[in-house]
Amino acid sequence: MKALPIVGEWGVGSGPPRSAPELRVAPDGTTPHSPRLATLVRAALLADVPGLEALQAPYVATGDLLPRSNYDLCRHIKEWVVVAEPADGAIVGCGALKIYSGELAEVAGLAVRRDRQGVGLGRALLEALLTQARDHGLARVFALTRKPEFFLRLGFVPAEKEQFPEKVWADCARCPRQNCCDEIAVALRL
Numbered sequence: 001m002k003a004l005p006i007v008g009e010w011g012v013g014s015g016p017p018r019s020a021p022e023l024r025v026a027p028d029g030t031t032p033h034s035p036r037l038a039t040l041v042r043a044a045l046l047a048d049v050p051g052l053e054a055l056q057a058p059y060v061a062t063g064d065l066l067p068r069s070n071y072d073l074c075r076h077i078k079e080w081v082v083v084a085e086p087a088d089g090a091i092v093g094c095g096a097l098k099i100y101s102g103e104l105a106e107v108a109g110l111a112v113r114r115d116r117q118g119v120g121l122g123r124a125l126l127e128a129l130l131t132q133a134r135d136h137g138l139a140r141v142f143a144l145t146r147k148p149e150f151f152l153r154l155g156f157v158p159a160e161k162e163q164f165p166e167k168v169w170a171d172c173a174r175c176p177r178q179n180c181c182d183e184i185a186v187a188l189r190l
């Protein structure tokens with residue numbers, strides 16, 4: 001069985017692309033949209049949950065990501081996309097699209113392992129989630145983040161948290177930082 005055809009051709013059982021994308025920054029210092037990097041993004045599987053937990057743990061510790069239980073990850077695994085290291089299958093990138101209504105979804109849990117940052121994987125993950133959002137016919141996506149510059153660079157604009165009460169109901173109540181939230185809201189019209 002092949003993984004969900006979100007982006008690219010790297011489905012379950014098909015193994016990595018014949019020549020794995022090179023994980024490096026272009027000579028001009030940018031990380032332009034790379035169709036080859038996009039082929040590494042695939043739908044997450046239940047078997048990826050331990051890898052998701054390992055990838056997210058350091059960012060949960062720094063407060064950059066919201067803590068998510070094993071139960072929560074398993075229950076909502078279909079929301080997640082991942083990038084697995086071609087060499088050993090380790091999960092080195094992840095992100096989720098959390099749909100709140102027929103109009104609105106949140107990009108959440110976006111993370112790239114430190115030694116794989118800066119080569120375009122974050123962009124590839126985000127673009128895969130935006131493709132999903134467009135395929136669903138959604139009108140707008142938002143993110144609450146301590147890294148707004150990343151999202152602004154990729155077309156999002158600053159927004160007010162109050163525009164997204166769905167988020168407050170879903171996550172903020174169980175967040176350890178609920179009374180001292182330092183996350184910035186950003187949004188993108190699709």
Ligand SMILES: CC(C)(COP(=O)(O)OP(=O)(O)OC[C@H]1O[C@@H](n2cnc3c(N)ncnc32)[C@H](O)[C@@H]1OP(=O)(O)O)[C@@H](O)C(=O)NCCC(=O)NCCS
Nearest residue numbers: 030031064110111112117118119120121122123145149150
């Ligand atoms: C944010 C994060 C996912 C970015 O991943 P990445 O793979 O390093 O990002 P990319 O290499 O795809 O970068 C894409 C563009 O964003 C820029 N960018 C990446 N991180 C940035 C940051 N922290 N501040 C400003 N710009 C940033 C890059 O320079 C690049 O721009 P360019 O193409 O014009 O050169 C990664 O730094 C991370 O995992 N951070 C910790 C977890 C976190 O904070 N997640 C966000 C919470 S939702």
